[in-house]
Each structure stands twice: as C-alpha cells, then as structure tokens.
Amino acid sequence: MELQEPFDIEINGITYSVFPDEKDTYTVFKDGQEYVQIIKDTETTWLKLNPETGLPMFGMDEEINLIGSEINKYI
Secondary structure, three states: OOOOOOEEEEEOOEEEEEEEOOOOEEEEEEOOEEEEEEEEOOOOOEEEEOOOOOOEEOOOOHHHHHHHHHHHHHO
16 A cells, blocks of 8 residues: 655644655644654544554544544545
C-alpha cells in the first residue's frame, strides 16, 4: 500500500495538517507545529499516541476523535 499524501482538515475554524504514517496512524500538525500522533482504534474511536513511547494512550479525547472523524471523511 502506498502512503497517502498529507492533507488538511478544518475543525471549529482550526486547520490541522495530517500526515499519514503507517496503517491507520497519522501525525497531526496544528499551527505549523507537530501537535499529536493518533491511531485509529475502532470506526469511531481514535487514540493519541504517547510521544515518548509511541504507545496508545487510552481515555476519551474529544478533539482526537473529531480529528479522526474528519480523517475518516477525507479517506
């Protein structure tokens, strides 16, 4: 599978730049800064990855799920 091109999404007036990594994993930039790395857990749930360990951090995060749902719409 070929890596996708980066793309932008907008949520509540904020533009996020999304860079696809490996399968279902994305690095998200906000305001030109690396912001968060996220991974798809289920169709509706996305998890933030710990920046130091790269492991998923469980716990509901509304912003992460919003970003994920916009990614789903894009792809």
